[in-house]
Each structure stands twice: as structure tokens, then as C-alpha cells.
Amino acid sequence: MNNYCKKAVLSFLLILMICMAYAQKPEVFSQDDKAIKGYDPVAYFTHSKPIMGKDELKFSHDGANWYFSSQKNLDLFKSNPSKYMPQYGGYCAFGLAAGYKAPISPDAWKVVDDKLYLNYNKKVQADWMADEAEMIKKADKNWPTVKKDK
Template sequence: MIRSAILCTTLMLTACAAMAQDWALDGMDPVSYTQDGAAVPGRTDLVTMWRGEAWHFATEQNRNQFEANPKAYAPGLGGLCVVALSEGRSEPGNPRFFAVIGQRTYLLRSEQARERLLADPQGVLMRAKAVWAKLHP
């Protein structure tokens, strides 16, 4: 009896972990970056599917805004770390470290990378976009 309960719990945890892997931005609300200037966790019951991933939202209003124009809220440069790209490397950004420049959200790998981007946003973005263009012709 205990053995089957442990097996059942293990299977449930494995299934939950697999589902979480398909969560865009590790479950952060993409609209909150520009609306609140913060990485806000989305709710598990406010979800929409876009490009094969589950996007989570803190409010119904945020979900509606995203659904009306998802490209406006998806991170620029595929969610890769902008500073790493500017240095010629393709590294995923961390959804907890971000910067909004203009109307676009960019992800970064760390707070140090965020500080580097903010010190020279135009230069870093220009170099990152050049590398991105080579990777995605």
C-alpha cells in the first residue's frame, strides 16, 4: 500500500515537472514586464497556448492583452540573453532578469548582465541583433 502511494506520488511529480517544462517564461506573466516593471508569477488557472508553450498570467486582463497581440509581449531575440548574444554566444535568458527597452522586453542571464545592458542599451542591442540575424537568416 505504501509502495503504491509512493509510486503514485512519484508519477504525479514527474508529470507536473514535464508540464512545467512547457511553461513559457517559467510561468512568469509576460505582460507584467511592461505593465508592472516586474517579473510577476502567473496563475496556473490563467493560461493560453501560443507557439507550443503555455503562457501564464497574473490577471485576466493581462491574458486578454497578450491574446490580442502576443508578439508585443513575447521577449525579444527569442528570449536569449541579450548580453550573451552581443558577445557571440547563444544562452537562454532567465525570466527573472529582464529589461524593457522601448516597448520590447529582453531577458538576461543575471543581474550583472542586466546592468551591462542598461549601461549601453543601444550598443549591446545592436551587437546582439547582428548575431541574432546570423543565427536566424
């Protein structure tokens, strides 16, 4: 095999490895390059309400940019991201229970068993909360397959 062919094969393999690594990253809902539309994920736990994050307090994790309302919240997130990240990559929990991805509203949220769940809007959230435990079971079952959907 000549040098040109070797370089072409190596280039192809490198591109393939990069694509595979990218494909294996967890899926996180992001709008305008902001997870949770720029809201602070830690604030749902520490302040019991959604609080908009600040541009200067941004942290990239799992292929998404997360924003925080305080340095303290940013530090808490960095110390344990999985504790504060919303379930199902931040997609609508009701949609996941039905087997599809849907965007969210930062105002339609609930913490259940120390896990953050987001929904499309407050009406959808009310439907989700009517049978919350069953919805979580269904969404947990669907997420491993649905997270690979584009």
C-alpha cells in the same frame, strides 16, 4: 509504381513537411515547458515588475506555453502577442549580443522602446546596460542566425 511504394513516398513527404514546418517555428526559450519560466510577459509592461503566472491562465503561442497572472493580461497578450513577447525568443540579450543563446532570470529584465529584454542574471544585465544600445544592435544582427541554433 506499386501501392506500397506510393504509400511509402507519401508518408516520407508528409513527415518531411511536418519537420520543415516545425523547424520554421520561432525559437522561444522555455524551461519546464514554460516561457519566461512561467512569469507573466504582460506584467513587465503593466506592473513594471515580474509576476508569476497562474497554471489556470496558460496560452500556447509560437511553440511555447505562456502564463499570466490575470485574465486581463492573458487577453492583452492574445490581442497582440508580439508586443509582449520578449526579444530574441526570451533568451539572454547579452548572450545574443555575443552570438549565443543563454537562459534567463525573470528578475533580470528591462523594457526599452516598448520591447522586453531579459538577461541571464542581474550582474550580466548590468554589463548589458553599460552599453545597451550597442548590445541591442549586435543582438538584433545575430538573432536571425542564432535562433536556428539548437
